[in-house]
Structures are given as C-alpha cells and as structure tokens.
Amino acid sequence: MVAPWNTEAIDSQFKVVTPENIAFNYQVGGPFRRLLAFLLDLAIRGAVILAFFLALSIAGLGSAFANAGLEDLMFALMTLAAFFFNWFYMAAFEYWWNGTTPGKWLLNLRVTTDEGEPINLFQSAVRNLFRYVDMWPMVPLPFAVMREEMTPEPIVVTFLFALIVPIFNQRFQRIGDLIAGTMVVIEDRSWLMKIAKIEDDRARLLADYIPPNFVAPRSMVKAVATYVERRRYFTTARRREIARHLAEPLLDQFGLPADTSYDLLLCALYYRTFLSKQSVDGTKDDAQLLENPTQRPQDYSAAANPVNRSETEIEEARR
Amino acid sequence: MKVAQLIEKRRVYWQELENLCAQMANSRKKSIGARNIARFAMLYRAACADLALADSYQLPPNIVDYLHKLVGRAHGQLYRSRRVDWSKIGDILFRQIPREIFQDRCVQLTFWLFWMVFLLAGFMAANPDRFPSFAADIVGAENIDMYEQMYAEAPSSRNNGPTASGAAFYVNHNTGIGIKCFVVGITVIGGVCVLLYNAAVLGATFGHMASPNVPEEVSEHFFEFVTAHGPFELTAIVLAAGAGLRIGFSLISPYHKEESLQPDEILEGEESLFDKSRQVAYERIDSLRMGAKRALPVMGASAILFILAAMIEAWISPSPLPEQAKQVVAIFCSGLLMVYFIVLGYPRRDSDATG
Numbered sequence: 001m002v003a004p005w006n007t008e009a010i011d012s013q014f015k016v017v018t019p020e021n022i023a024f025n026y027q028v029g030g031p032f033r034r035l036l037a038f039l040l041d042l043a044i045r046g047a048v049i050l051a052f053f054l055a056l057s058i059a060g061l062g063s064a065f066a067n068a069g070l071e072d073l074m075f076a077l078m079t080l081a082a083f084f085f086n087w088f089y090m091a092a093f094e095y096w097w098n099g100t101t102p103g104k105w106l107l108n109l110r111v112t113t114d115e116g117e118p119i120n121l122f123q124s125a126v127r128n129l130f131r132y133v134d135m136w137p138m139v140p141l142p143f144a145v146m147r148e149e150m151t152p153e154p155i156v157v158t159f160l161f162a163l164i165v166p167i168f169n170q171r172f173q174r175i176g177d178l179i180a181g182t183m184v185v186i187e188d189r190s191w192l193m194k195i196a197k198i199e200d201d202r203a204r205l206l207a208d209y210i211p212p213n214f215v216a217p218r219s220m221v222k223a224v225a226t227y228v229e230r231r232r233y234f235t236t237a238r239r240r241e242i243a244r245h246l247a248e249p250l251l252d253q254f255g256l257p258a259d260t261s262y263d264l265l266l267c268a269l270y271y272r273t274f275l276s277k278q279s280v281d282g283t284k285d286d287a288q289l290l291e292n293p294t295q296r297p298q299d300y301s302a303a304a305n306p307v308n309r310s311e312t313e314i315e316e317a318r319r
Numbered sequence: 320m321k322v323a324q325l326i327e328k329r330r331v332y333w334q335e336l337e338n339l340c341a342q343m344a345n346s347r348k349k350s351i352g353a354r355n356i357a358r359f360a361m362l363y364r365a366a367c368a369d370l371a372l373a374d375s376y377q378l379p380p381n382i383v384d385y386l387h388k389l390v391g392r393a394h395g396q397l398y399r400s401r402r403v404d405w406s407k408i409g410d411i412l413f414r415q416i417p418r419e420i421f422q423d424r425c426v427q428l429t430f431w432l433f434w435m436v437f438l439l440a441g442f443m444a445a446n447p448d449r450f451p452s453f454a455a456d457i458v459g460a461e462n463i464d465m466y467e468q469m470y471a472e473a474p475s476s477r478n479n480g481p482t483a484s485g486a487a488f489y490v491n492h493n494t495g496i497g498i499k500c501f502v503v504g505i506t507v508i509g510g511v512c513v514l515l516y517n518a519a520v521l522g523a524t525f526g527h528m529a530s531p532n533v534p535e536e537v538s539e540h541f542f543e544f545v546t547a548h549g550p551f552e553l554t555a556i557v558l559a560a561g562a563g564l565r566i567g568f569s570l571i572s573p574y575h576k577e578e579s580l581q582p583d584e585i586l587e588g589e590e591s592l593f594d595k596s597r598q599v600a601y602e603r604i605d606s607l608r609m610g611a612k613r614a615l616p617v618m619g620a621s622a623i624l625f626i627l628a629a630m631i632e633a634w635i636s637p638s639p640l641p642e643q644a645k646q647v648v649a650i651f652c653s654g655l656l657m658v659y660f661i662v663l664g665y666p667r668r669d670s671d672a673t674g
Contacts, residue, residue, distance in 0.1 A: 016391070024368040024390040075484035083491040087498060098344075098399045110395060118395070121403050126611055132502045136509070175505065178604060179566065179611045187395060188388050218377065225379040274322040274379060 014171060014185070016116030024114055027111045028171045029184035040103030045089060049082075062067035087129070094124040110187045114171075123180040130176030134162035198228075198275060210254060220246070220271055228270040231263065239263040299304055326382060328428040329369060336362040343396045357532045363393045393480060413663060416616045421664030423617065424559030425568060429514055433557050436518035437525075444526025454527035457519050470528075470540040486633035491551065493632075494625040497559040501618050504563015507571065514560040523555075550652040551628035558621035562614040567640055569610025574598040 013025040056062040065074045086091075093101040099111035099119055111119055111127070119127075135157045166172040171183040198204065216224070223246060232238055240262055246263035256265070339359045368388040378386075382438060419427050444454040455463060500517070504510030527533065528541045569575075576600065601609065635648055 018367065018390075018394055020364065022390065023369050024370055024386045025396070026391050040383070047546050072482050072484050074488035076482075076647055079484060079491050081451035082488075083494070087495070098395065112395070116391075116394070118399050122612075122615060126615060129502055130499060130505070132499055133505055134505070136506065179505070181608050185391070187392055208398050218374070222380055225381075225498065229379065231382055 012171075014116070014183070018116075026112070026185040029186050030165055031172055033107050033109060033185055034172070037103040037107045037109050039100070040106060041090065041101050042103075044102050045085060048084075052078075085222055089198050090131070091121075091124045091128040094119065094128070095121050099124075104184075107185050108187050111182050111184050112180050112257075114183060116185070118180055119180070120265060123182050126175035126180040127174070127182050128153075130174070133175050134161055137162045137257070198267050198271045200264070200267060203264055203271050206260070206268035208271045209256060210268060215274060216255070216269060224266050224273070227266055233266075236263075321375065323379060325376065326378070329667055332365055333360055333369075333385075336366055336389060336393055336664075340392050359393070360397070362493065363390075363397060366390050366393060366399045404542045407488055409659050412615060412620075417659055417664030418666060419664075420561075420617055420620065420660060421612060422666060423561060423565060425564040426558060429557050429561040429564060431657065432511070433514055433518045433560070436521035437517050437553075440519045440522030441526035441529070444523040445530045447527075447530050447532050449542075454523045454530070457523040458527070463524075464522065464607045466528070466541070467533060467537055473540055473543070481634045481638050484593050484634075485637070488652075489629035489632045490626055493629055494622055497616075497621055497625050498554055499508055500556060501559040501614075501621070503565040504560060504614075505566045505570065507567035510563045510567055516558070534576075544597065544636050545644060547652075548628045548632040550649055550656060551624045551631065554656055555621045555624035556627060558617055558624065562621060563615035564619070565609045565614040566607065569606045570603060573601045573603050573606035575601065575606065575609060591609065 005258065012028040012030065015023050015025055017023045020308075062074070090101055094111050094232075097105070100109065103165050104110065111124070112118055137158055137160055137272055161175055165175050167179070169178070171177075173183055177183060177272060227243065232240065243262035243266050248258075248264045250269070251258055251260055251262075323486065336359070339355060340357070343359065364649045365387065365390055370383070370390050373386055440453075440457065443450045444457070473587070496517075500510065500513050505512050525545075528538045631648065631652070635645060
C-alpha cells in the first residue's frame with residue numbers, strides 16, 4: 001500500500017525491481033490514453049470487417065465461392081472468424097505482441113503484470129474476457145411481463161464499471177486487470193535527452209565565485225537541475241520569482257552581493273555541478289573513476305556489479 | 320566531476336541499446352543473431368548499472384528519467400510473454416479439472432439452482448390449466464408462437480439438414496452466452512440472475528412443449544431436436560455460471576481452504592468455526608486472483624462442452640437419423656459426463672500426495 005503522501009502515488013510512477021536487482025520506474029497508463037487506444041482498436045476491427053465485406057460483395061469473392069459450391073463453408077468460416085474476433089482479438093494480440101495491440105502500440109502502451117513482468121496467456125485471456133463486465137451495469141429487461149410494448153431487447157450499456165473501478169486503485173486497473181493481476185504502462189519509444197547548455201558567459205564567471213568547498217546537497221542539485229532545464233519556458237519576472245527562494249539564502253551563504261541575479265546564480269550552480277571541469281567536492285581523482293571502459297565491452301561486468309566497483313573505489317582511495 | 324562528458328560517453332551505448340530494442344520489437348528473436356543478443360544483454364546490464372549509479376553520479380533528473388525509460392523498455396524486450404506449455408494439457412483436462420469441479424461448492428450451488436428452477440418452471444408451464452399464462456409471461460407469447468411454428472416440421476426437413484455454417488452459428492451464439500454468463504458471475508447477483516433467467520426460460524419452453532396446449536406432433540419434433548445436444552449444453556451453462564460465481568464469491572469471502580491451495584500460496588491459517596478445516600484469509604484482491612485462477616479451467620471445460628454441444632446440435636440433431644439414435648447419443652453423452660465428473664473427479668489420495 002502506497003502512502004498518500006508518497007510522490008509515486010501522485011505522478012503515477014510504479015517502481016519495478018528487475019531480476020538484476022535494479023529498480024526502475026514505469027509510468028502507469030492513464031484512462032484517457034487507454035480509452036483512445038481502445039477506440040483505435042475498435043476502429044481497426046471495424047475497418048477489417050468492412051474490408052472483408054467489400055471483398056466479398058464488390059470484388060465478387062462471395063459469388064466465386066457460391067459458384068464453387070463452398071457457400072456453406074464460407075459462412076461457417078465467417079461466423080467463426082467473427083466469434084474469435086469478438087472475444088479474442090485483444091487477447092491474441094497481447095499474447096503474441098508482448099502485451100500490445102495495434103491501438104496500444106500506436107499510443108506506446110503495453111500490458112505488464114503488477115510486477116512489471118510480461119503477461120502470460122491466462123492473464124491476457126482473463127483481462128480481456130472481463131471487458132464485458134466493464135459495460136455493466138447493463139440494463140436488460142428480461143421477461144415478457146417487463147417489456148410490454150417495447151422493442152424485443154432494450155439493453156442500456158452504461159460502461160459505469162469501466163469508469164468507476166480504475167478510480168479506486170493506484171494503477172488505473174480495470175476489473176479485468178485486477179483479476180488477472182496486470183497493469184498498463186507507458187513505454188515511450190522516442191524522447192529527447194539533453195543536458196541543458198549554459199550559453200551565458202556570466203554564469204560561468206559567477207561559478208568561480210562559488211566557494212570551492214561548497215558541496216550542494218543532493219536534493220538541491222535536483223531542484224537546480226529541474227529549474228535550469230525548464231527556465232526557457234518562463235519569463236524573466238517569473239524566473240526571478242521562482243529562483244528567489246533558493247538563491248537568496250545561497251547568496252547570503254556565499255557572501256555575494258544581494259543584487260546578483262537569482263537566475264544567474266542557479267545557472268552558475270548548475271554549471272559548477274554538471275559542466276565545469278572542477279569537481280564538486282574539490283578532489284580531482286574521482287574523475288578517473290567515472291571514466292568509462294570505452295574500448296573493451298567486457299569491462300561492463302565491473303560496472304554492472306556495484307559491489308565490485310565500490311571495492312575498487314576503496315582500493316584506489318587507499319593508494 | 321565532468322557529468323556532461325560522462326553522459327556524452329555513455330550516450331553512444333544508450334543509443335545502441337535503443338536501436339537494438341527497436342530491432343527486437345520489430346523482428347523475431349532468431350533473425351537478430353546471437354552476437355546482437357549478447358550485445359543487447361551486455362548493454363542492458365550496463366544501462367542498469369548506470370541507472371543504479373545515477374544517483375551517486377548526481378546526474379540531472381531528465382537523464383535519470385531517460386534511463387528509467389530506457390531500462391524499462393529493454394526490460395520489456397528481454398522478458399517477453401511466455402509460450403504455453405501444451406504438454407501438461409492432458410493432465411489438466413483429465414485430472415485437475417474434474418476434481419476441481421467435483422469439489423467446487425459454487426458449481427454444486429449453480430447445479431442445484433439451475434435444475435430446481437428448470438424443473439419448477441417446466442412443471443408450471445406443463446400444467447396450463449393450473450397456471451394458465453405462465454409460459455407466455457416468462458418466454459413471451461410471440462416467442463412461443465415462433466417455436467411452435469419452427470417445430471411444426473420434422474427437424475431433418477426444417478433447415479436443410481446439417482451444415483457447417485450451422486455449427487459455426489451455434490459455436491458463436493452459445494459459447495458467447497456461456498462467456499457472458501461466466502464473466503457476469505463476478506457480480507454474484509448478476510451471475511445468479513442470468514443463470515436463473517436461463518433456467519426459467521429453458522424450463523418454461525420445455526414445459527410448454529410438453530403441455531397439452533401444444534399439438535403432439537410439434538412436441539415430438541421439439542424433443543427429437545433437443546435430446547441429443549441437451550446434456551452437454553445444459554451442463555456447460557451450469558459450469559460457466561459456477562465458474563463465474565467462484566470469482567464473485569472469492570471477492571466476497573477471501574477465505575480459502577488450506578487443502579485446496581498450492582504450497583506456495585499458503586499464508587498464515589485460521590481455524591474455521593464451522594467445519595474442522597484450516598482456512599487461509601487473503602487480501603481481497605489476491606483472493607480474487609486466486610478465484611480466477613481456479614475458475615478459468617472450469618470455464619475452459621465449459622467452453623469445450625459448448626463447442627461439442629454445438630457440433631452435435633448442428634450435425635446430429637437436425638439430421639434425418641431415427642429418434643432412437645439421437646436418444647442413444649444423449650445417453651452416451653450423459654454417460655461421458657458422469658464418468659468425467661464422478662469417476663475422474665472423485666477425490667483421491669494421490670491428490671494429497673502430489674499437492
């Protein structure tokens with residue numbers, strides 16, 4: 001149970017611990033993206049059925065079959081195809097396509113288990129069969145007494161279950177998801193990965209005025225990085241307003257003049273932390289530790305095992 | 320610390336991993352080649368290590384985000400959905416499922432409910448002098464007229480005899496009803512209602528056909544048609560509803576008997592007050608999952624019965640075979656069901672030994 005004040009609950013991230021004992025976060029798929037994927041799948045199914053009937057009627061396949069005396073077989077195959085299409089389209093795709101259907105694939109969604117592992121046939125079948133319950137409460141009027149002077153089967157499909165159940169759990173799981181133990185995650189396939197560049201020379205100059213023994217705490221580094229990466233979206237006044245809270249005490253601490261630009265100070269701190277040659281804690285030799293084995297790939301085994309790595313660090317520190 | 324340089328160096332590997340991920344998603348594993356797979360595994364481990372060390376490197380948050388996504392994506396390609404183990408299917412079908420069904424209280428409940436209501440409705444509809452408008456109220460007057468017209472002719476001459484499209488139609492229609500019956504069982508009340516509705520309508524139809532209101536010829540045709548596939552189809556409805564109720568009840572009561580659990584599922588037990596068996600309480604969501612795990616094989620058996628019933632309904636029931644032959648089929652099917660549920664399903668010692 002995730003505590004309500006936990007940020008994981010707020011930004012719908014879900015932590016997965018892999019067999020390699022590494023924890024990473026999955027973004028849980030929200031209801032609107034999933035609804036869109038569902039509608040896409042629905043459209044694809046409709047298009048396939050339409051194409052099928054066009055082929056039968058316009059292209060003359062139907063009459064060809066009838067001439068060959070295979071009309072009965074054709075109807076049988078069509079009915080069976082419709083049956084599997086109706087009940088098992090989603091399940092089959094999710095099983096063979098590693099948890100995606102065409103609609104989900106287009107919207108970068110994927111079905112995984114609660115633990116972030118791939119789903120099996122049982123799970124894909126269950127979570128899709130129970131789509132029928134999502135339409136509930138349906139309001140059929142079964143007996144003849146009840147449906148006097150009405151059309152044969154007035155059924156109201158409300159989709160209330162599909163709307164209400166996902167609200168009451170952390171991962172927007174439908175009833176089928178809850179039963180099968182699955183969730184839908186977002187799996188981005190394209191993204192931008194950049195470190196913000198500090199073009200302003202004044203920031204670099206200002207970085208020299210930050211005391212060399214100052215080590216920014218981890219949370220402050222995060223805050224500064226988040227600010228600098230997004231500051232281009234803000235106006236100057238807004239930048240000043242946001243940066244003030246962190247910059248004022250820092251200016252005080254560094255003994256810099258109080259009229260220094262707050263924005264500039266945070267940029268300088270960012271430059272110091274991520275871009276400058278000078279190490280944050282003043283020591284130079286750990287730069288060598290961070291050098292990566294670029295030539296020989298086998299050296300990755302050392303990097304993949306943090307325990308070994310820390311041992312070598314200790315050894316090098318002894319020297 | 321030259322974080323920017325570090326990232327520039329690593330980025331080459333990350334992008335290679337990205338490309339491999341895209342390749343693996345688009346093509347089958349065998350066509351990628353052993354070298355690429357080994358390379359993928361190595362790059363994945365390296366990315367994992369980068370992610371683990373990202374905090375101590377003090378990488379900027381967007382790089383950490385990127386690494387989370389990259390590792391997640393590679394993880395999804397490395398651990399893919401597993402194929403089904405078909406070698407165990409015989410054991411599941413002929414050993415586990417019958418025992419499950421024999422012991423399942425929900426199937427027992429739906430069995431009694433279905434047949435009580437069925438017989439009661441049949442009895443009431445068969446005595447129109449005492450309950451004059453019963454059948455018309457339950458089934459609908461226009462439906463009854465339709466049935467009577469349908470069975471005015473002998474089954475063999477009615478719809479051009481046995482056809483493949485007929486078989487497909489019955490598979491689609493009846494299995495669809497069965498799946499709905501199963502799925503709706505999670506709401507318990509919904510499941511019971513669907514079951515009772517089916518029992519009442521079927522019972523009333525049967526009863527009405529046996530009543531003196533219907534010409535003898537019509538009722539003979541009707542029973543000739545339904546005899547052969549009746550046993551499988553009615554049993555399949557009971558099983559589907561029972562499997563659905565199993566899921567619904569596992570949500571209502573998160574207690575499971577200890578002897579019916581797999582060894583890895585047993586948590587701390589709790590002695591039941593009413594019968595001397597140890598019960599294990601789960602969180603409701605886990606209980607629901609276990610209920611589904613036990614209900615799905617039963618539903619599978621039900622689906623197989625539905626398909627068999629559809630085949631009989633399409634090929635034997637409307638065929639010009641003599642009525643006695645269809646009765647023999649019905650008796651044979653009932654015998655098969657008995658053997659399956661009682662002989663194969665009767666609890667045995669070796670289930671304790673293996674479980």
